[in-house]
Amino acid sequence: DQQVKQNSPSLSVQEGRISILNxxxxxxxxxxxxxxxxxxxxxxxxxxxxSSIKDKNEDGRFTVxxxxxxxxxxxxxxxxxxxxxxxxxxxxxKNYGGSQGNLIFGKGTKLSVKP
Amino acid sequence: xxxxxxxxxxxxxxxxxxxxxxCDPISEHNRLYWYRQTLGQGPEFLTYxxxxxxxxxxxxxxxxxxxxxxxxxxxxxxxxRTEQGDSAMYLCASGSTSGAIDGELFFGEGSRLxxx
Numbered sequence: 001d002q003q004v005k006q007n008s009p010s011l012s013v014q015e016g017r018i019s020i021l022n023x024x025x026x027x028x029x030x031x032x033x034x035x036x037x038x039x040x041x042x043x044x045x046x047x048x049x050x051s052s053i054k055d056k057n058e059d060g061r062f063t064v065x066x067x068x069x070x071x072x073x074x075x076x077x078x079x080x081x082x083x084x085x086x087x088x089x090x091x092x093x094k095n096y097g098g099s100q101g102n103l104i105f106g107k108g109t110k111l112s113v114k115p
Numbered sequence: 116x117x118x119x120x121x122x123x124x125x126x127x128x129x130x131x132x133x134x135x136x137x138c139d140p141i142s143e144h145n146r147l148y149w150y151r152q153t154l155g156q157g158p159e160f161l162t163y164x165x166x167x168x169x170x171x172x173x174x175x176x177x178x179x180x181x182x183x184x185x186x187x188x189x190x191x192x193x194x195x196r197t198e199q200g201d202s203a204m205y206l207c208a209s210g211s212t213s214g215a216i217d218g219e220l221f222f223g224e225g226s227r228l229x230x231x
Contacts, residue, residue: 043222
């Protein structure tokens, strides 16, 4: 059973517009969430994270929102740029603050930003 | 290059053969992880070391798989008697208990295994 779900395999957005990538999780023990970005032929790279004590974290053009009651998080990219085209993975972890680092990943969403 | 490096980048082998992958983490990182990724899936956790101690193993890691990190630096992942279902990208990642962002892992480019 998938504990972290990204139900949209792909998303296409026009340059300059907002990209919204969604992620749902089922395990209420998860208390830390991360987004990774992956380009072809490269390993995933860390993008942004949020702990369960917050509902929003912002870093430049990237904002992650967490809705604990709905077990849902989303990544907003504003404005979207062609260089943002990549596969985005949502990941979750337990034991924040003493994390074992065993991240559970979703299947990913492929974002295409068109000029 | 001071990132995570993996070798080889691509391995093609026949079913039943043994293969070994090597991972060199970022030097100051004390944690090292192995993940496996198949087409259309996200990375799946296999095992994790803190220094030289293997602290967690996934149920995915059958007894044909063994990982070591003998001196708390580089790590090897060996797959014995490979099966076609072992074909995947094997990702290594490292992290630090004193890292600024808990849970942040730094991934290598992966070792792609093809079992014929």
